[in-house]
Structure formats: structure tokens, C-alpha cells
Amino acid sequence: MGCSSSSTKTRKSETSLKAALIIQNWYRGYKARLKARQHYALTIFQSIEYADEQGQMQLSSFFSFMFENYAHVHKEELELRHQFLESEQDMRDRLDYVDLIDVPDSYNGPRLQFPLTCTDIDLLLEAFKEQQVLHAHYVLEVLFETKKVLKQMPNFTHVQTSPSKELTICGDLHGKLDDLFMIFYKNGLPSESNPYVFNGDFVDRGKYSIEILMILCVSFLVYPNDLHLNRGNHEDFMMNLRYGFTKEILHKYKLLLTATWKKILQILEELYAWLPIGTIVDNEILVVHGGISETTDLNLLHRVERNKMKSVLILPMETNRDYDTDSTHNKVGVTFNAHGRIKTNGSPIEHLPKHEWEQIIDILWSDPRGKNGCFPNTGRGGGCYFGPDVTSKILNKYQLKMLIRSHECKPEGYEICHDGKVVTIFSASNYYEEGSNRGAYIKLCSGTAPRFFQYQVTKATCFQPLRQRVYTMESSAIKILKERVISRKSDLTRAFQLQDHRKSGKLSLSQWAFCMENILGLNLPWRSLSSNLVNIDKNGNVEYMSSFQNIHIEKPVQEAHSTLVETLYRYRSDLEIIFNAIDTDHSGLISMEEFCDMWKLFSSHYNVLIDDSQVNKLANVMDLNKDGSIDFHEFLKAFYVVHRYEGLMKPDVTNLV
Structure with missing residues (x-):
């Protein structure tokens, strides 16, 4: 009996062990599939983000084209009208910036006392936790004082560390105030014994960019030797137009006089230009926002007049140019200065030489890659991709050991590459979607x-199981990808039909994937994503018109041509920036003449093959009160994507595993 009992127990143990191994293997496979889907979702978000940045960078050539050709459209003095469109002046008097703006007794937000102390940092933090808005008087004063101190600083700040004085480096925050609060909670406030480097991209995308900027600037003014601010590619007034910071300023200070929020935007532009472009730690670690290239010259970068680098979208201009404006060859000198003004017979504006401008672009925009060499950054449209060999070459040349950079969202908040010589640090958690990254x-x-210290600001979704978090993130990613697809419906349809030689309405998966990549240029794993985007028959063929199912672009008027609607939707961000440039008071109203003139330049430069009469007709329809002007913001909002079913993917077990 004893032997039988022992044998039975052994068999039960073996069965239990096999069952446990089966469950363990199933769970590992299940988790691996979830991680793969999470990776694909992040790839979608990042690919579309970089494509948008590429579009933003391409605007630089358009602006150059526009400023060279705008004089052919109007013969009178021309002036692009925007919050930044003021002529460059020397140092403004403090009175112009601050003292003319009174703080009313009714204001119950934080009141800063200059010169600032650590008490003001605490005051600001507590106020922002209560979602109070800092009065414009203090915003201007902080920005004004910060610019004064920044002007005295070198292009690269040199910092020394010690066991009693460790240095904390933070990456992109992008207006995510909760992340800054989390960092200070975990790591302590800036102080003489707790120095920080904030490595650019403080603003844009998030809702609290001005709050983050105020906290950093006030802390910098209190501890100018212990809190260091590097410039990022979003510390750029033209980037702010697309990615939200300008709108945030207008929203939070819209009740003020136009001149007041214009001054905020104007001094922001000047402050950006004076931000240092890097930090060197212990003479062995280079900290810059983006990266390097094979031609990076740190000796040159130490000497450049960084304040002349106003925006990545303002290309270097060596000399002023003359343009014929009529048949009598009346020459008008057209100059586009840092604030965007076109002036007749203006004097040339100071710009960095082209090779210096390119050096700073590389510092702000470049990304590391595993492949040796240095290649154009086709993903973003600016800077370069640099390989391990480039890293070794530049670090060795300047006796450095490591490059710390930011600029890229990483799932874990940081990434080490190039044999440990390059570290990416990214401080905005939940960047794309709740739960998307630490x-x-x-x-x-x-x-x-x-x-390395990781964190994730805890929201309700972070308490959800991984399965639900991945589904939420994946649904959001597929949704924005479908919006990109529908904006190219006409082009994709033509591409599909060219491949469909038998006119069956079906393509092989490889043919469909080729068309998607060729037209959209997003470098995505289309085969893996196909089950979420199209219908596939039992033979594995794609019903290609199902790429557009359950989604369409709403037309403002039924008579609008589909191609025109797609084009205006696709370029809506670019057009908004361009048309903002001729809207002096941000009323959103522009004249029909201005609208038509700017559209002609835009369509000419971008080679948009749409009959101008279609656009003119549509604009006339949008002139609701027939006063000869249109509300351009409303014009753009009239083109929006409708998702027939918000649940783009069913959260069933088969789809989730």
C-alpha cells in the first residue's frame, strides 16, 4: 500500500508540474503577444508623430518660397500678421514688458516677490496644484528676468558633480505638469545641494506648458548655478504654433489686451534663442537635446551666436534679395526677419551662417541608430541618424565618455545604446496614451x-490589467492611423486599382502593404496591423476598399470635391500655421483675397493639383455673412473625421491574446 500511495503522489506531482508548465508557457506567450501589440501601437504613435514633425520642417522651405514670392501678389507694403510679427528691436525696457500691467486686487493667485527666493518656488507649486493661473504681470516679469540671466551664459554650461552633490538630468516634459510634480516628490526640489539639468522640450503637446516653464524659470532665477536649462527642438516659436503652446497662451490669457499676450509670445521667442544648447558634466558627459552628427564641431558650437537661431523654420539668409513686382521692374527688397515681418526696402536681418545653423539643427533634432554612419533623418525631416561609429568618433575627438540626450519617447523612460555611450532620457510618462510609457x-x-529612476503618473487606467491598457492604447493608435489613411483615400484607391489587374477588388497582403507604405510613408509593420485595418478573405487576400470602412471626412458642403476635402484635411495643420501668419489680432478672420492669394502660393509650392476655382468656391460658401472674410479656424474645423464606431476593435479574448 505504501508503494502504491507513493506512486500515486508522484504521478499527481508530475501532473501538477506539467499543468503548471503549460499554464506558465501559455501566460508567457500571452504576455509576449500583448507586449508585441503594445510595441506596434507605440510604433504607430511615433511614426505619425515624426511624420508630422517632418511636415513641420518642410514648412521652412515653404516660408522661404512664400516670402520670396509674396511681393508678386501684393504691390503695396506687405506684412505678415501674427503674434510674433513685430519688428526686431534692441533690449526692451522693463517698463514696456511689466510695469504697465497692473495686478488687480481681485486677483487671488500667487503673487511673486522679486528678487525671488525658494519661498516663491513653493508658492508657485502649490498654486499650480490648485490649477490657478499665474497673472500675466508675473509671467512677463519672470520671462524678462530669465532672459537677462540667460544672456550672460555660455552656449554650453559646465557642471561638476561630487558624492555630496549629484546631478539630476530630466528629459522631455512637454507640458505634463504631473510628471514634474512626481520628479520633485521623488527627487526633491532644486537647490544648491540638489542641482538639475532639464534637457529641452518643456512645452507643447501637454496642457500645462506655461506652468512648467514658470516653475523652471523661477527655480533657475533662484538657483542660477544649480538649475540648468537646455534648448530643445520645441523651444521654437514656430513649433509652438503647431503643437499647442501658442494656443495655450491665447486660451489662458485671452481676456487680456492683445498687446499683453503678444508681449508674452514675443519675449518667449527671445528667451528661447538665449537658452544654452548643451551641458557638459565633469568634462566627460555631453548633454544635448537631440544628438550629434559626423560633422559636429563642439569648438564651433561654443562660439556661435546662438541668439540668432530664432527658429528651425527660418532658413539662413546670407543677403537681402530684390524681387520684381511689376512690368516696370520696380525692385522691392523683401526681408523676413525673426518675427516673420515682410518689409519693403528693409535692411538685412542677422542670421547664422548656413553651416552654423546646420550644426545647431543636428544638436536639436538628431537621433541615434544601430547602423554605422550618418544619414539624413528622414523620419523627422531635420537633423540626422547617427551610428555607433559617429558616437565614438565625436566622443573620442573631444575626450568625452558619454552622450546623454532626450527627444524620443521610450517605453521604459530611458534607453541605452551604442555600447553604453548614448543614453536617451524621456521624462513625460503616458506620453501618447495613458499607460503607454514610463x-x-x-x-x-x-x-x-x-x-536611472522610473515612474508613471498614476491615473485610473494604470490600475487596469495589462490586457485592458494595451487595448486602450491600441484602439487610440489605430484610430489616428485610420484618420491618416482616410486623408489619402483618393491616392490609395488609385494605387490599389493599379495593382488590381483583374479588377477583383482584392489584393494580396503584400500588394496592399506595399501600397500603404508607398502612399503614407509611415514605415509601419502593415502585415501585422492588417487585421485591425482591413477585411481579409479566407484565401488571405485583402478587400482593399475596406481600408476606408466605418470612417469618412465630413464635408462642410456636399458640393465639395472629395479630393479637395482630403487635401484640406491632410494639410490642415500646415494651413493653420500659414493663415495664422496673416491674422493680426487672432480674430480668426482673413479676407477672401488673402485666402485666395495664400492658397495659390501654397498649392504652387506643394504641387497640390487642385483647381483654384474649387477652393475659391468653397471659401465663398464658408463666408457665411457674405462680408468678404472667413473665419479660418471654423473653416478648418469644418473638415473633420467621423468614426462610425468608436470601438474600432472588439475587446474579445481572441483579439486580445
């Missing part, structure tokens, strides 16, 4: 390895 910061001390 944030992180680095602590450095001379003689020791960098230490």
Missing part, C-alpha cells in the same frame, strides 16, 4: 555609473 530621470556622480 517617465524617467538620471542621477550622475563623478566616478560612478548613471542611476
Whole structure:
């Protein structure tokens, strides 16, 4: 009996072990599939983000084209009208910026006392936690004082660490105030014994860019030797137009006089230009926002007049140019200065030489890649991709050991590459979607390895199981991808039909994927994503017109041509920036003549093959009160995507595993 009992127990143990192994293997496979789907969703978000940045960078050539040709449209003095469109002046008097703006007794927000102390940092933090808005008087004063101090700083700040004085480096925050609060909660406030480097991209995308900027600037004014601010590619007034910071300023200070919020935007532009472009830690670690290239010259970058780098979208102009404006060859000198003004017979504006401008672009925009060499950054449209060999070459040339950069969202908040010589740090958690990524910061001390600290601001979705979080993120990613697809419906349909030689309405999966990549240029794993985007028959063929199912672009008027609707929807962000440039008071109203003139330039430069009469007709329809002007913001809002079913993917077990 004893032997039989022992044998039975052994068999039961073996069965239990096999069952446990089966469950373990199933769970590992299940989790691996979820992680793969999470990776695909992040790839979609990042690919579309970079494509938008590429479009933004391409605007630089359009602006150059526009400023060279706008004089052919109007013979009178021309002036692009925008919040930045003021002529460059020397140092403004403090009176112009601050003292003419009174703080009323009814204001119950934080009141800063200059010169600032650590008490003001605490005051600001508490106020922003209560979602109070800092009065424009204090915003201007902080920006004005910050610019004064920044002007005294070198292009690269040199910092020394010690066991008693570790340095904390933070990456992109992008207006996500909760992440900054989390960093300060975990790591402590800036102080003489707790120095920080904030490595650019403080603003844009998030809702609290001005709050983050105020906290950083006030902390910088209190501890100018212990809090360091590097410029990022979003510390750029033209980037702010597309990615939200300008709108945030207008929203939070819209009740003020036009001149007041214009001054905020104007001094922001000047402050950006004076931000240092990098930090060097212990003479061995280079900290810049984007990266390097094979031609990066740190000696040159130490000497450049960084304040002349107003925007990545303002290309270097070596000389002023003359343009014929009529048949009598009346020459008008057209100059586009840093604030965007076109002036007749203006004097040339100071710009960086082209090679210096390109050096700073590389510092702000470049990304590391695993492949050796240095290649144009086709994803973003600016800077370069640099390989491990380029990293080794530049670090060795300047006796450096490591490059710390930001600029890219990473699932874990940081990433190490190029044999440990390049570290990416990204501090905005939940960047694309709740639960999409962690944030992180680095602590450095001379003689020791960098230490990484991760966090994720906890929202309701972060308590959900991984399965639900992945589904939420994936649904959001597929939704924005479908919007990109529908904006190219006409082009995609033509591409599909060219491949469909038998006119069956079906293509092989590889043919469909080729068309998607060729037209959209997003470098995505289309085969893996196909089950969420199209119908596939039992033979594995794609019903290609199902690429557009359950989604369409709403037309403002039924008579509008589909191609025109797609084009206006696709370029809506670019057009908004361009047309904002001729809207002096941000009323949103522009004349029909201005609308038509700017459209002609836009369509000519971008080679948009749409009959101008279609656009003119549509604009006339949008002139609701027939006063000869249109509300351009409303015009753009009239083109929006409708998702017939918000649940683009069913959260069933088969789809989730």
C-alpha cells in the first residue's frame, strides 16, 4: 500500500508540474503577444508623430518660397500678421514688458516677490496644484528676468558633480505638469545641494506648458548655478504654433489686451534663442537635446551666436534679395526677419551662417541608430541618424565618455545604446496614451555609473490589467492611423486599382502593404496591423476598399470635391500655421483675397493639383455673412473625421491574446 500511495503522489506531482508548465508557457506567450501589440501601437504613435514633425520642417522651405514670392501678389507694403510679427528691436525696457500691467486686487493667485527666493518656488507649486493661473504681470516679469540671466551664459554650461552633490538630468516634459510634480516628490526640489539639468522640450503637446516653464524659470532665477536649462527642438516659436503652446497662451490669457499676450509670445521667442544648447558634466558627459552628427564641431558650437537661431523654420539668409513686382521692374527688397515681418526696402536681418545653423539643427533634432554612419533623418525631416561609429568618433575627438540626450519617447523612460555611450532620457510618462510609457530621470556622480529612476503618473487606467491598457492604447493608435489613411483615400484607391489587374477588388497582403507604405510613408509593420485595418478573405487576400470602412471626412458642403476635402484635411495643420501668419489680432478672420492669394502660393509650392476655382468656391460658401472674410479656424474645423464606431476593435479574448 505504501508503494502504491507513493506512486500515486508522484504521478499527481508530475501532473501538477506539467499543468503548471503549460499554464506558465501559455501566460508567457500571452504576455509576449500583448507586449508585441503594445510595441506596434507605440510604433504607430511615433511614426505619425515624426511624420508630422517632418511636415513641420518642410514648412521652412515653404516660408522661404512664400516670402520670396509674396511681393508678386501684393504691390503695396506687405506684412505678415501674427503674434510674433513685430519688428526686431534692441533690449526692451522693463517698463514696456511689466510695469504697465497692473495686478488687480481681485486677483487671488500667487503673487511673486522679486528678487525671488525658494519661498516663491513653493508658492508657485502649490498654486499650480490648485490649477490657478499665474497673472500675466508675473509671467512677463519672470520671462524678462530669465532672459537677462540667460544672456550672460555660455552656449554650453559646465557642471561638476561630487558624492555630496549629484546631478539630476530630466528629459522631455512637454507640458505634463504631473510628471514634474512626481520628479520633485521623488527627487526633491532644486537647490544648491540638489542641482538639475532639464534637457529641452518643456512645452507643447501637454496642457500645462506655461506652468512648467514658470516653475523652471523661477527655480533657475533662484538657483542660477544649480538649475540648468537646455534648448530643445520645441523651444521654437514656430513649433509652438503647431503643437499647442501658442494656443495655450491665447486660451489662458485671452481676456487680456492683445498687446499683453503678444508681449508674452514675443519675449518667449527671445528667451528661447538665449537658452544654452548643451551641458557638459565633469568634462566627460555631453548633454544635448537631440544628438550629434559626423560633422559636429563642439569648438564651433561654443562660439556661435546662438541668439540668432530664432527658429528651425527660418532658413539662413546670407543677403537681402530684390524681387520684381511689376512690368516696370520696380525692385522691392523683401526681408523676413525673426518675427516673420515682410518689409519693403528693409535692411538685412542677422542670421547664422548656413553651416552654423546646420550644426545647431543636428544638436536639436538628431537621433541615434544601430547602423554605422550618418544619414539624413528622414523620419523627422531635420537633423540626422547617427551610428555607433559617429558616437565614438565625436566622443573620442573631444575626450568625452558619454552622450546623454532626450527627444524620443521610450517605453521604459530611458534607453541605452551604442555600447553604453548614448543614453536617451524621456521624462513625460503616458506620453501618447495613458499607460503607454514610463517617465524617467538620471542621477550622475563623478566616478560612478548613471542611476536611472522610473515612474508613471498614476491615473485610473494604470490600475487596469495589462490586457485592458494595451487595448486602450491600441484602439487610440489605430484610430489616428485610420484618420491618416482616410486623408489619402483618393491616392490609395488609385494605387490599389493599379495593382488590381483583374479588377477583383482584392489584393494580396503584400500588394496592399506595399501600397500603404508607398502612399503614407509611415514605415509601419502593415502585415501585422492588417487585421485591425482591413477585411481579409479566407484565401488571405485583402478587400482593399475596406481600408476606408466605418470612417469618412465630413464635408462642410456636399458640393465639395472629395479630393479637395482630403487635401484640406491632410494639410490642415500646415494651413493653420500659414493663415495664422496673416491674422493680426487672432480674430480668426482673413479676407477672401488673402485666402485666395495664400492658397495659390501654397498649392504652387506643394504641387497640390487642385483647381483654384474649387477652393475659391468653397471659401465663398464658408463666408457665411457674405462680408468678404472667413473665419479660418471654423473653416478648418469644418473638415473633420467621423468614426462610425468608436470601438474600432472588439475587446474579445481572441483579439486580445
